[in-house]
Amino acid sequence: xxxxxxxxxxxxxxxxxxxxxxxxxxxxxxxxxxxxxxxxxxxxxxxxxxxxxxxxxxxxxxxxxxxxxxxxxxxxxxxxxxxxxxxxxxxxxxxxxxxxxxxxxxxxxxxxxxxxxxxxxxxxxxxxxxxxxxxxxxxxxxxxxxxxxxxxxxxxxxxxxxxxxxxxxxxxxxxxxxxxxxxxxxxxxxxxxxxxxxxxxxxxxxxxxxxxxxxxxxxxxxxxxxxxxxxxxxxxxxxxxxxxxxxxxxxxxxxxxxxxxxxxxxxxxxxxxxxxxxxxxxxxxxxxxxxxxxxxxxxxxxxxxxxxxxxxxxxxxxxxxxxxxxxxxxxxxxxxxxxxxxxxxxxxxxxxxxxxxxxxxxxxxxxxxxxxxxxxxxxxxxxxxxxxxxxxxxxxxxxxx
Ligand SMILES: Cc1cc2nc3c(=O)[nH]c(=O)nc-3n(C[C@H](O)[C@H](O)[C@H](O)COP(=O)(O)OP(=O)(O)OC[C@H]3O[C@@H](n4cnc5c(N)ncnc54)[C@H](O)[C@@H]3O)c2cc1C
Ligand SMILES: *[C@@H]1O[C@H](CO)[C@@H](O)[C@H](O)[C@H]1NC(C)=O
Ligand SMILES: *[C@@H]1O[C@H](CO)[C@@H](O)[C@H](O)[C@H]1NC(C)=O
Ligand SMILES: *[C@@H]1O[C@H](CO)[C@@H](O)[C@H](O)[C@H]1NC(C)=O
Numbered sequence: 411x412x413x414x415x416x417x418x419x420x421x422x423x424x425x426x427x428x429x430x431x432x433x434x435x436x437x438x439x440x441x442x443x444x445x446x447x448x449x450x451x452x453x454x455x456x457x458x459x460x461x462x463x464x465x466x467x468x469x470x471x472x473x474x475x476x477x478x479x480x481x482x483x484x485x486x487x488x489x490x491x492x493x494x495x496x497x498x499x500x501x502x503x504x505x506x507x508x509x510x511x512x513x514x515x516x517x518x519x520x521x522x523x524x525x526x527x528x529x530x531x532x533x534x535x536x537x538x539x540x541x542x543x544x545x546x547x548x549x550x551x552x553x554x555x556x557x558x559x560x561x562x563x564x565x566x567x568x569x570x571x572x573x574x575x576x577x578x579x580x581x582x583x584x585x586x587x588x589x590x591x592x593x594x595x596x597x598x599x600x601x602x603x604x605x606x607x608x609x610x611x612x613x614x615x616x617x618x619x620x621x622x623x624x625x626x627x628x629x630x631x632x633x634x635x636x637x638x639x640x641x642x643x644x645x646x647x648x649x650x651x652x653x654x655x656x657x658x659x660x661x662x663x664x665x666x667x668x669x670x671x672x673x674x675x676x677x678x679x680x681x682x683x684x685x686x687x688x689x690x691x692x693x694x695x696x697x698x699x700x701x702x703x704x705x706x707x708x709x710x711x712x713x714x715x716x717x718x719x720x721x722x723x724x725x726x727x728x729x730x731x732x733x734x735x736x737x738x739x740x741x742x743x744x745x746x747x748x749x750x751x752x753x754x755x756x757x758x759x760x761x762x763x764x765x766x767x768x769x770x771x772x773x774x775x776x777x778x779x780x781x782x783x784x785x786x787x788x789x790x791x792x793x794x795x796x797x798x799x800x801x802x803x804x805x806x807x808x809x810x811x
Contacts, residue, residue, distance in 0.1 A: 503720075504683075504684065504685060504686035505599055505684055505685050505686060506599065506686050507593075507595040507599045507600075507601075507685045507686065507687060508595070508599070508600060508601065509600075509601055510687075510688065510689075512560060512594045512595065512601050513687065513688075513689050513690075518561070518562040518565065518647070518650065518653055519559075519560045519561055519562070519565075519647055520646075520647065520648065520650075521645075521646065521647075521648060522558075522559055522560075522646070522647065523559060523644065523645045523646065524645060525568065525570065525585050525645050528568070528570050528643035528644055528645045529555060529558060529559050529643070529644050529645070530641050530642075530643060531553045531554055531555045531556070531559065531641070531642050531643075531644050532553070532554045532639060532640070532641060532642070533551065533552070533553060533554075533636045533637065533638055533639065533640040533641075533642055534552040534553060534554050534603055534638060535550075535551075535552045535638055536549050536550070536551050536552075536633070536634060536635075536636055536637070536638075537549060537550045539607070539709050539710070540706055540707050540708075540709070541705070541706030541707075542706060543704060543705075543706040544702075544703065544704065544706040544707040545703050545704075545707070545733075546609060546610060546612065546707075547609070547610045547612075547634060548607060548608065548609045548610070548669070548670060548707075548709060549607075549608050549609075549610070549633065549634040550591070550605060550606075550607055550608075551605065551606045551607075551608055551633050551634070551636070552592075552596070552597055552598075552603050552604075552605045553567075553603060553604050553605070553606065553642060553644065554602060554603050555602065555603065555604055555644065556602055557600075557601050557602045559604070559644060559646065559647065560594060560601065560647075561590055561594060561604060561646065561647035562594055562647070562653055562654075563590075563593050563594060563653070563654050563674065563677035563678050563681050564589075564590075564649065564651075564652030564653045564654055564674040564677060564678065565589075565590055565646065565647040565648060565649045565650075565652070565653070566587045566588055566589050566590060566646060566647065566648050566649045567587070567588055567590055567604060567606065567644045567645065567646045567647055567648075568585035568586065568587055568588075568644060568645035568646050568648065569585065569586050569587075569588060569606075569629055569632075569633065569642060569643065569644055569645075570582055570583055570584075570585050570586075570643040570644075570645065571583045571586070571628050571629040571632040571633075571643075572632065572643070573628070582643075583628060583629070585645055586628075586629040586630075587646075587648065587649075587811070588606040588607075588608060588633075588673070589606070589607070589649075589652070589670070589671075589673035589674045589769065589809070590604050590605065590606065590647070590673065590674070590677060591605045591606055591607040591672075591673035591674070591676045591677055592604055592605035592676070592677055592680065593677050593680045593681045593685060595685060599685070606633065606673070607670045607672065607673040607676070607709060608630050608633045608634055608670065609630060609669060609670045610626070610627065610630050610631055610634045611626060611627025611630045611631070612626050612627070613625035613626050613627075649809065651807055651808065651809050652674045652767060652769065652807055652809050654677075654678050654681065655765060655804070656690055658694070659690060659691055659692055659693055659694065660693045660694040661694045661763070661764070661765060662694055662695040662696075662697070662759050662762065662763070662764035662765065663678065663694065663695070663696045663697070663764065663765050663766075663767065664697045664699075664756060664759060664760075664764055664765065664766040664767070665678070665696065665697065665698045665699065665766075665767045665769075666699045666701075666745055666749065666766070666767065666768045666769075666770075666774075666778065667698065667699065667700050667701065667745075667768075667769050667770050668700075668701040668702070668745060668769075668770030668771055668774045669701070669702055669707075669709070669770050669771065670709070670770065671768075671769035671770025671771070671774070671809075671810070672698075672700055672709050672710065672769070672770075673769070674767070674769055674809070675698055675767070675769070676709075676710050676713070678696065679696060679698070679713070679714065679717060679725075680713075682696055682717075682724070682725075683696075683717040683720070683721055683724070683725065684713075684717075692724065693724070694724065695724055695725070695726070695759075695764075696724065696725050696726070697725070697726040697727075697728075697759075698714060698725075698726070698727050698728070699728050699729075699730065699745050699748050699749060700714075700727070700728070700729050700730070700745075701729075701730040701731075701732065701744055701745035701748075701770075701774070702729070702730075702731060702732070703731065703732055703733045703734075704731050704732075704733045704734045705731060705734060707731075708729065708731075711729075714727050715727070728748045728752070729748075730743045730744055730745045730747060730748045731743060732744055744777060745774065745778065746777045746778045746780070746781035747781075749778065749781055749782070749785075750781050750784075750785060753781075753782075753785040757785065757786075757789065757791075760796075760800065760805065763803070763805065764805065765805050765807060766800070766805060766806060766807065767807040767808075767809075768807070768808045768809070768810060769808075769809045769810065770810060770811075771810060771811065772810045772811060774810060775808070775810055782797075
């Protein structure tokens with residue numbers, strides 16, 4: 411299955427630029443994907459990039475930059491290869507994934523590990539995803555489950571933080587759910603990891619306005635503070651609401667996310683645009699609306715922007731930055747204002763059978779529902795009827811927390 415690294419490119423290290431150029435030239439000439447070794451632990455890479463503060467995240471995992479970096483990856487080589495993309499010339503470069511047996515099951519995996527007997531997984535990496543001006547902190551946490559806790563895109567894991575439940579001394583903490591932000595193949599494309607997008611829950615005393623660490627969220631802080639090699643108790647996978655319907659590869663998927671609600675959509679989009687999955691060739695439209703506070707709070711923006719450049723006919727991406735942009739009447743720009751802006755198209759797509767998904771904080775739904783209702787009324791439609799029709803047709807998918 412693995413193609414062989416061309417003999418004349420050995421031995422490492424060649425100068426980075428040479429390796430990169432040769433790789434690009436080769437893939438352009440032969441039209442055959444050129445495999446390069448990949449370093450699965452990109453923490454040093456993305457951390458240093460992050461300090462430059464010009465990054466989103468993980469784009470390095472699959473851009474041509476990877477080719478250039480293949481010699482530094484040398485030291486931590488795993489016996490695994492991914493396709494290395496040439497830069498602009500390939501219109502839809504995709505990454506090979508394995509094991510493809512992860513496509514075989516007819517039903518999604520569910521509750522393989524229960525709260526009483528969680529699986530002990532290992533932290534691979536923890537990366538801050540947001541820039542310095544973001545209010546709060548959001549982390550990308552990669553967890554190695556050794557292939558033992560498989561899941562499908564849109565499902566969640568449970569995490570049981572270490573320590574004692576203060577409300578029930580002697581017993582473990584309650585489980586917390588986190589949407590999985592990777593595809594079933596994980597960020598290293600080998601089916602052995604799962605990634606979470608975790609926002610640190612921080613408590614500010616309403617009177618003093620000061621942070622009170624004793625009241626900070628237990629599990630989110632445990633995850634964001636964890637280090638590579640640390641153990642983490644996981645349960646699941648769980649959830650069927652947000653599974654990506656794949657019966658029609660040409661379907662339209664409208665995804666509305668606020669903050670970490672983007673997690674399941676990152677998984678969908680990697681499956682649609684990044685990975686080469688023989689049994690799922692996406693030819694429809696994916697449209698992501700992402701609402702965050704400001705530009706520094708955007709999550710996985712480079713990854714999404716790359717899809718936009720490479721798949722302009724199949725992907726749309728609209729950002730609502732509440733603290734930086736204004737809506738039409740000068741208020742803060744929320745996702746519902748973006749929805750309103752494109753409401754004609756959205757309603758037309760829904761009438762044509764599009765799926766619509768909502769994920770993020772509970773508080774997002776009332777404003778969105780109000781907007782949809784208002785738009786429906788302007789169009790002379792009954793929103794209540796439309797909504798029940800969408801639900802009946804299984805076009806309506808909500809996971810808010
Ligand atoms: C289906 C589902 C999917 C989810 N997906 C994600 C996801 O992808 N990413 C994500 O980040 N989260 C997600 N969540 C939320 C996640 O499960 C947790 O609820 C969240 O991380 C907070 O858990 P915690 O243990 O950090 O906080 P907890 O310890 O449970 O505390 C909860 C809140 O109470 C506050 N608090 C603690 N003590 C006090 C006190 N004495 N007085 C007042 N306030 C106090 C904390 O600061 C915190 O804000 C999801 C939830 C669900 C149900
Ligand atoms: C970030 O990128 C822009 C343009 O790509 C560049 O002008 C700027 O200097 C970079 N900033 C840092 C901190 O590297
Ligand atoms: C999806 O679209 C492609 C390209 O237009 C077409 O070849 C294919 O038959 C379609 N597949 C389905 C299942 O409709
Ligand atoms: C814009 O923001 C204001 C204030 O939050 C809100 O009342 C209004 O409904 C929003 N949308 C539009 C299109 O004005």
